[in-house]
Amino acid sequence: MNSKRTVILYNPDAVFYTMPLALLAIGSYLDQEKYSVVIIDGRLEKDPMIKIREAFKADPVCFATTVLTGSPIKDALAISRSVKNEMPELPVVWGGWHPSLFPEQTLNDTSVDVVVKGQGEITFAELVDHLKNGISLKGLKGICYKEQGIYTENPERAMVDINQFPPFNYDLIDVNRYMALSGRPQLDYISSQGCRFRCSFCADPFMYKRGWYGYSPERIGEEVEALWKRYHFNHVHFQDETFFTYAPRVKALAETFIQRKLPISWFGTMRADQGVRLSEDIWQLCKQSGLERVMIGMEAGTQEMLDWMQKDIKLQQLYDVAKLCIKYDIAINFSVIVGFPGESAESIRQTLNVVKELREMSPSFHMGIFYFKPYPGNKIADELLANNYQFSTTLEEWSNFDYVGSGQSEWIDADTFRLVENFKFYQNLAYNKRTTSKYVFQSLARWRVENNNYRFPIEKKLKEWLKPETKLS
Numbered sequence: 001m002n003s004k005r006t007v008i009l010y011n012p013d014a015v016f017y018t019m020p021l022a023l024l025a026i027g028s029y030l031d032q033e034k035y036s037v038v039i040i041d042g043r044l045e046k047d048p049m050i051k052i053r054e055a056f057k058a059d060p061v062c063f064a065t066t067v068l069t070g071s072p073i074k075d076a077l078a079i080s081r082s083v084k085n086e087m088p089e090l091p092v093v094w095g096g097w098h099p100s101l102f103p104e105q106t107l108n109d110t111s112v113d114v115v116v117k118g119q120g121e122i123t124f125a126e127l128v129d130h131l132k133n134g135i136s137l138k139g140l141k142g143i144c145y146k147e148q149g150i151y152t153e154n155p156e157r158a159m160v161d162i163n164q165f166p167p168f169n170y171d172l173i174d175v176n177r178y179m180a181l182s183g184r185p186q187l188d189y190i191s192s193q194g195c196r197f198r199c200s201f202c203a204d205p206f207m208y209k210r211g212w213y214g215y216s217p218e219r220i221g222e223e224v225e226a227l228w229k230r231y232h233f234n235h236v237h238f239q240d241e242t243f244f245t246y247a248p249r250v251k252a253l254a255e256t257f258i259q260r261k262l263p264i265s266w267f268g269t270m271r272a273d274q275g276v277r278l279s280e281d282i283w284q285l286c287k288q289s290g291l292e293r294v295m296i297g298m299e300a301g302t303q304e305m306l307d308w309m310q311k312d313i314k315l316q317q318l319y320d321v322a323k324l325c326i327k328y329d330i331a332i333n334f335s336v337i338v339g340f341p342g343e344s345a346e347s348i349r350q351t352l353n354v355v356k357e358l359r360e361m362s363p364s365f366h367m368g369i370f371y372f373k374p375y376p377g378n379k380i381a382d383e384l385l386a387n388n389y390q391f392s393t394t395l396e397e398w399s400n401f402d403y404v405g406s407g408q409s410e411w412i413d414a415d416t417f418r419l420v421e422n423f424k425f426y427q428n429l430a431y432n433k434r435t436t437s438k439y440v441f442q443s444l445a446r447w448r449v450e451n452n453n454y455r456f457p458i459e460k461k462l463k464e465w466l467k468p469e470t471k472l473s
């Protein structure tokens with residue numbers, strides 16, 4: 001008879017098919033001799049409860065799910081409630097970004113028993129052992145839980161170097177299925193955890209306390225090569241918060257990719273200041289090893305706003321890193337945030353002007369423009385709280401939270417909001433690579449953007465009617 005107990009891990013429904021790396025991280029760290037790990041993904045199942053019920057039959061220790069702020073909460077909540085309903089004795093554990101920010105609110109829902117805060121591997125492994133052996137959760141570092149219905153917050157667990165964790169066991173998921181669904185044979189891989197910076201709109205400094213650990217380049221090279229031999233992907237998407245944190249690591253990684261002759265391209269997240277500091281020989285090596293695209297948080301187009309949000313970059317660095325990417329033929333996805341509390345319409349217009357200048361530099365530069373939405377755990381939120389700003393107080397309310405926001409943003413007047421929405425649409429048409437079939441529309445869009453003239457936006461209405469915008473959540 002199989003004496004292994006099952007641990008059920010659930011990824012809530014979402015609109016992109018990134019591999020469920022958080023679940024791979026905690027699942028791979030569990031003792032495989034003692035536990036069978038089952039990962040069920042709400043994005044892949046029509047009715048995830050069918051698979052969850054099957055797992056109920058395999059002597060489960062707990063049901064655990066990873067939750068981001070926003071719409072994933074809806075699905076995580078619905079599934080957790082069904083689990084509680086059908087198997088009331090099975091502990092339900094929530095981990096990841098949202099419950100780490102709001103452990104008490106999360107545990108206010110009767111369907112959730114335990115929250116794991118921050119880095120999850122060790123805490124979850126200890127938790128599962130405790131639950132399996134019926135040991136009290138008192139003092140178990142890194143968790144919050146309900147003790148006879150009363151909210152209990154245990155001491156925090158310090159983040160540890162991720163090099164001490166085993167490689168992810170990709171066998172726990174159907175890699176080929178994710179690759180097919182994401183539209184490209186790409187491997188999602190995370191090579192570091194945390195971030196050393198302090199941007200005041202971001203959850204990372206709260207979650208990882210400005211700690212950062214990265215796998216050694218040799219380890220990444222070995223793991224990626226072994227995975228490539230199995231799955232034959234042609235692209236590696238590094239999902240790190242700040243991939244380019246440590247230049248010698250980047251250099252050695254590029255060298256090992258070249259030496260291993262891996263026929264892959266790759267993507268990584270970069271800050272403008274990191275890019276500018278990177279020496280030309282490292283840029284060269286990155287390009288040679290397959291660096292295809294970087295993602296850079298531009299955030300705002302005035303030094304005043306960048307300083308206010310503690311981005312710790314200079315506006316000029318955005319142009320300088322753009323020039324380097326052009327030199328080495330590397331694409332950039334920039335991301336921009338508008339509508340910070342108290343941000344003037346003029347500041348937003350200035351940001352759009354910088355976007356235009358950067359986009360004009362290369363058709364392989366793209367821009368994602370988002371509206372600011374606050375959540376506690378950072379300096380901006382503290383200031384808002386001091387001014388009696390009302391944050392959501394329940395999981396249901398947070399599940400309606402939308403970062404991208406099709407509705408008008410709180411700190412933008414109606415005219416500026418319209419301008420931003422029009423700009424978001426026309427900048428793509430105006431600056432993307434010209435094609436014969438769209439040439440006339442692209443020329444018109446360029447004229448509109450250059451002249452800030454969005455009267456009678458027929459092209460936009462037509463496009464929205466023919467192909468509604470893809471949602472991020």
Ligand code: B12
Pocket residue numbers: 011012013014015016017018019020021022023025026064065066067068069070071072093094095096097098101116118119120121124190202203204239240241370403404472473
């Ligand atoms: C992949 C990804 C996505 C995927 C999600 C795929 C999925 N699984 O469903 C997609 C593309 C859908 C996505 C969308 C968005 N994302 Co996103 N995304 C990421 C990214 C780049 C990687 C996540 C990841 O896999 N990390 C690797 C794992 C190993 O790390 P981890 O998640 O931190 O997990 C550890 C701990 O948190 C903990 N843990 C996590 N889950 C669990 C569960 C249990 C049970 C336990 C015990 C522990 C545990 O243990 C893990 C190991 O230590 C992160 C940034 C990052 N590098 O983490 C942003 C990030 C999570 N995304 C974020 C945001 C803001 C967004 C978007 C709004 C888009 C945008 N503008 O960036 C949307 C909308 C989200 C939504 N509401 O739907 C924020 C999250 C903020 C928040 N409060 O939730 C992050 C942190 C980026 C940032 N710094 O702003 N995202």
Ligand code: SF4
Pocket residue numbers: 195196197198199202203204205241242271297
């Ligand atoms: S650099 Fe990126 S991940 Fe780090 S704090 Fe700033 S926004 Fe967050």
